Amino acid sequence: MPSDQERILARAAREIDPGQIVNLGIGLPTRLFHYLPKEMEVLVHSENGVLGCQLLTEGSEPDLEMIDSGGAYISTRPGASVFDSALSFAMIRRSRVDVTFMGAFEVDQQGNLANWKIPGKFSPGIGGAMELAQKVKKLVVLCSHNDKHGNPKILKQCRLPLTAPRCVSRIITEKAVMEVTETGLQVVDIAEGLDVDALRDATEADLIIDEHRLGRF
Amino acid sequence: MTLINQKYTSIEQAIANIPSGASIMIGGFGSPGTPFALLDELLAQGQSGLTLIKNDANEPDIGIGRLIRAGRVDRLITSHIGLNRVAIDEMNQGRLAVEMYPQGLLAEKIRCAGAGHYGFLTDIGLGTEIAGARREIECEGKTWAIEPAIHAEFALVHADLADEYGNLVYRGTAINFNPLMAMAADHTIAQAFQVQPPGNLPPETIHTPCAFVSQVVQVELASSEQGRRAHAV
Numbered sequence: 228m229p230s231d232q233e234r235i236l237a238r239a240a241r242e243i244d245p246g247q248i249v250n251l252g253i254g255l256p257t258r259l260f261h262y263l264p265k266e267m268e269v270l271v272h273s274e275n276g277v278l279g280c281q282l283l284t285e286g287s288e289p290d291l292e293m294i295d296s297g298g299a300y301i302s303t304r305p306g307a308s309v310f311d312s313a314l315s316f317a318m319i320r321r322s323r324v325d326v327t328f329m330g331a332f333e334v335d336q337q338g339n340l341a342n343w344k345i346p347g348k349f350s351p352g353i354g355g356a357m358e359l360a361q362k363v364k365k366l367v368v369l370c371s372h373n374d375k376h377g378n379p380k381i382l383k384q385c386r387l388p389l390t391a392p393r394c395v396s397r398i399i400t401e402k403a404v405m406e407v408t409e410t411g412l413q414v415v416d417i418a419e420g421l422d423v424d425a426l427r428d429a430t431e432a433d434l435i436i437d438e439h440r441l442g443r444f
Numbered sequence: 445m446t447l448i449n450q451k452y453t454s455i456e457q458a459i460a461n462i463p464s465g466a467s468i469m470i471g472g473f474g475s476p477g478t479p480f481a482l483l484d485e486l487l488a489q490g491q492s493g494l495t496l497i498k499n500d501a502n503e504p505d506i507g508i509g510r511l512i513r514a515g516r517v518d519r520l521i522t523s524h525i526g527l528n529r530v531a532i533d534e535m536n537q538g539r540l541a542v543e544m545y546p547q548g549l550l551a552e553k554i555r556c557a558g559a560g561h562y563g564f565l566t567d568i569g570l571g572t573e574i575a576g577a578r579r580e581i582e583c584e585g586k587t588w589a590i591e592p593a594i595h596a597e598f599a600l601v602h603a604d605l606a607d608e609y610g611n612l613v614y615r616g617t618a619i620n621f622n623p624l625m626a627m628a629a630d631h632t633i634a635q636a637f638q639v640q641p642p643g644n645l646p647p648e649t650i651h652t653p654c655a656f657v658s659q660v661v662q663v664e665l666a667s668s669e670q671g672r673r674a675h676a677v
Contacts, residue, residue, distance in 0.1 A: 274547065275473040275617050292476045292604070292616035298527065311619045312473065312499070313555040316548025320568070344573075351526030357546040358568055388573040 231401035234418065235369050236262050238444045239328060239399050242367050247325040248272055250359060253297040255369050256328035270306065272324050274355040276315045279307025296355065316355070320362050327363040329356065331370040331398075333385045336432040338395040338407035340368065341387035353390065360391035372400035372429055379431035381405070381412070402426055403434075404444065411435050416442035446658045452608040458633045458659040459485040462598055466491065469554065469599040469629050470498040470508055471622035474527070477614070478507045479602040479635045481663035486600075487511055495519040497554070497596055499547065499621055501528035512540060521594065523547040546574065549591055551624060557593035558627025558656075564591050599629030603652070606636035607643075610657030611650045619651070626652045635663045 229237065232255060240262035243249055250272045251257050260282050263269060271280040273295040280295055281304040289300035303309075318324060333341040340360055343353045360366055374380055381398060397415075398405045403426055404416040413435045417426055423436055459482060462468065472478030487510050494517050501522060502509040511517050512531050519541040525531045534540035545553065549568055556564050565581070565588035578589040601622040604615035612634055614622055626632045634652075639662040 273617075275476075276620050277617055290616060292618040294474055294476055294617055296473070298474050309616055309619060311623050312547070312551035312621050313624050316551055319548060351532060352522060352524035352544040353546050353574075354524035354526075355547040357572065357574075358548040361568060390572070392571045 231371065232258075234401050234444070235399050238404060238416070239367060239369055242328075242365075242397065242399075243267075243269060243326060245269065248278065248323060250274065250319075250324050250327040250363060252327065252329035252356070252359070253354075254330045256330065257295070257297050257299070259328060259369075270304075272315075272318065273301070274312075274315050274319065274359065276310050276312055277301070277303065277307065278310075278318070279304050281307075316358055319355070319358050322362055322364055324359070324363045326365040326367060327359045328367050328369055329360065329390075331368045331380060333380055333382055333387050334368050334370070334395055334398055335382045335385045336407070336412040337384070338393045339385045340366070340390045340395050341385045342390050344388045346388065356390050360394040365396045366394050368395050368398045370398070370400060372402040379429060382431045383433065402429060404442070405434070408435070413437075414441065416444045419443050445655070448609045448654060451610045451654070451657065451660050452639055453659050453661060455481060455485050455635070455661045455663065456489075458482070458661050459489055461631060461633075461659075462486065462489075462491055464491045465493040465495075466598055467495040467497065467596040469596045469621075469625035470496055471599070471601040471620065471625050472502070472507065473499050473617065473620035475502070475506070476616060477602050477618035477620045477622050478502060479600045480507055482600040482602075482633060482635050482661070483507050483511065487514060487516070490516075492516045493518050495521070495596075497521040497594060497625075499523050499550065501525040501531035503527050504530040515539075519543070521545070521550075523550045550594070551621060553591055553594040554621065554624045554628045556591075557595040558624055562593050564593075565589070566591055594628065596625075596629045597631060599625040599632040601626050601632060601634045601652075603634050603636040604638075605645060606634055606639045606657075606660045606662075607641065607645050607654070608639055608660070609642050610634060610654035610660045611642075611645055612636065612652040612654075612657060612660075613645060613649055614651050623652050627656045631658045632656055633658060634660045636660060637663065637665050
């Protein structure tokens, strides 16, 4: 039985197509690295100025000048490039990054995302999240379906300050894969063994569910 | 600007140009590209009341983290300080004024000053909390936010290689804000692991031409190694 996070990551890896340029946010999304097939031709972008990051091989000495935006030491794969911060964000704002994965405090049925500030509690600064959220073609949110107190994180309307409005394409939690559509939040896949009523109970947002077309993951 | 044949100097002389109260851009994203040796010399010389402009606040015991901890910094213009709990505490206690921008806007505001401009128009952040603090204008039938350029009196940058005229070559993810800041300050001091005679670096490999660099100093690999090795993530 995979853990909730493993289930999210394994499902998230299926959102990446060979040949794409992919950005992995800090935290859970960074671990997607481990779920990409080795032979898959994908260039991982890191906003501190690398296109073509690769995990360090076990036991190899790190190059102290090579980190990703989360601060972890990395290496590069064939076809990689390095560049300054203005160019890195030009790449983002010009939508040359195909897909980005991010965590969330809250996400809502309009595709609004809040993942950078909890007023009075947590405000270290937004870093690169705002431009990634606003400009990358496809934003996939990876998060737990509920917070640690059991409260829903998939809401009708975000209450925290937004990272960017109407920016989310898909949400993947341990319970469901949801697509943000014109008409609302459409459930694409539901977790193995979970029934639709239990999913609705755990969710504040209105969910559009067609039981005949529901996938399992 | 310093004459090209007078730029190669000692770290003590270079940093002694900086008065208390100065505004200083500091290269680096996390540890790579942070000019640790120049910052340690600034700490040793005692300048205070500084305004620093840096992507992040390093970590509490390295780089600008040491200057913040010593109470030398009044104001920090940055993007994300999540790895420095001391800086967050100082901010929350009201002892450190912190101005935060989305990272790409911070980079572009600096690039813009370095290109001799005074600001640019953007759609980044429209409809979010940061938008409230900005002026917006109608232009070509659309609404944009105005982002003024950020300029500074000094920049401290880290390069891998330099020559005695101050031409700079960066390496790996240590590039980050360094070439942008080198152009956006009135007086740029560069540290490099090797400072070579002019002519050794192939012209087409130069990232920052010497016209933007006021002084260049050679630092031991070990002097910056300490900071880089202390990088904890």
